[in-house]
Amino acid sequence: MTQFKHGFYTLFIMASAILGCLALSHWFLPLGGILLILQLACAIVALTTSRFYGLLAGLAGALSFNYFFTAPLYSFQIAEIEDSINFVVFILVAILMSELAVYVNAQQHALQVVKTQSRILRSVSHDLRTPLSTIIGSVETYTTYQDKLEEIEKKALLQGVYDEGKRLYIYVENLLQATRIEHNALVLNLTRINLTSLLASIESRINNRRLKVVNISSSECITASESLFEQALFNVIDNALTFSDDAVSLTVSKTDTKFEFEIQDTGKGLSKEQLKAPFQLFQTSRSSDSGKGGIGLGLSVTAGIVHAHQGDIKLVNTTPGLRVCISMPIRD
Structure with a gap:
């Protein structure tokens, strides 16, 4: 989540908890129950955001508990020693939960690194x-x-x-x-690219007569990172040619807001399982070492490149084959 989303999320959780406690206090919910609800809200914020927002939620919870639920009401004065102890304990719990959140997030990151390495090894071993x-x-x-x-x-x-x-x-x-x-380290070097030149370069790399290209105009230009976007289109076309024995078509069109690239093949398409997560990195659908296997790494990379350009990519099973639709925004 972004900083703005973190802040809004923290505000929403704590406001909901405080309003809920205010409503329940009219039904004679004891102070101990109110403390537990507010501490639970702080724990949720700490575990799902960061140390800073966990501490912020803890401070907000402690102050709201003092202001709304301890005598004298609607004042930050603390009249009872027990209330002072509750306030201090609340702050300490918030600090501990924030530190726990940092530890849990670090463990999750380490686990993600291990999973990524494992997926890389599986992908490399197959491909x-x-x-x-x-x-x-x-x-x-x-x-x-x-x-x-x-x-x-x-x-x-x-x-x-x-x-x-x-x-x-x-x-x-x-x-x-x-x-x-x-690792969110993809760097875009945006330039204006002539579509005809781009498609000619891809055709040269593909070097396959089964590829049929339908372009909109020889003068149209698209703003993108040239090497990355060429690789994205190449991956989809190469994948289509691999899993189809007949012609593969690439059709380019344009609307008021975007360029659209449709790659259509006549292969077997994707299974329902593949359609659930078609762009997951380092995942292969091969059940053995024989055969052509699944959609492979290329489409995952294509999706990452397209999304980095604020574009969109969709896969649609056709009869027969698969259609890959890539949308790229028109930039000034």
Whole structure:
């Protein structure tokens, strides 16, 4: 949450607790019960925000308890020693809860780091094994049988090594961007990009005749981080070509407020389980080491890049295939 949201959240929780205690006090709720309710509200704020807002909630709770519920009412004077003790204990509990919140948040962060590392290892084990095995096998075949191989066979082996090397490069680049997204460290260098040039660069990288591009105009420009947005579109198109044997279309359109990019394939689409969390980083839907597996890391990186540009991305199952809709805001 942002600082503004933290402040509003703290105000809402404490105001609700104070108003609730005022209402219940008319039903003869004892002071001990009021103290517990206010301390519970402070604990909720401390555990869900930060040390500062936990202490702020504790101070607000202690002052409101003194002002509304202890004699003399509607005054910050404290007449009874017991009320003084309650006030001090309230402040001490707020401090302890705030420190506990800091500890819990640190533990949660450490746990998240461990989970991220685990997801990275699972992702790497699946997505690096196949290209590495292909490269090793091709090189081993070439070095062992190069005297017996025909020239066309040698070229095929070398082409396979080159293709798998490119696949590894793309994966490592996505892995780098994914870790930046995971730690909110993605840096945008916004520039005006000619759409025709951008799409031509992507077509050159894809180098696949099954890709059909429909552009709106040769003069349209979009404001984005060029390398990142190109990678985002490339990931979606590459994913579509991987899981579809037929043509893949990329259609670009424009409204008054945004550019829209629709990538349509004719593959099997996504399962209901995949649609629940299609953009979770470092998650694979592979059930074994065989087959093409799930939607992979690329779409997760694409979603992170698009959202960093204040854009939106949606996945829609079609019959057949999958449509990926990317919306990018028009900037001045």
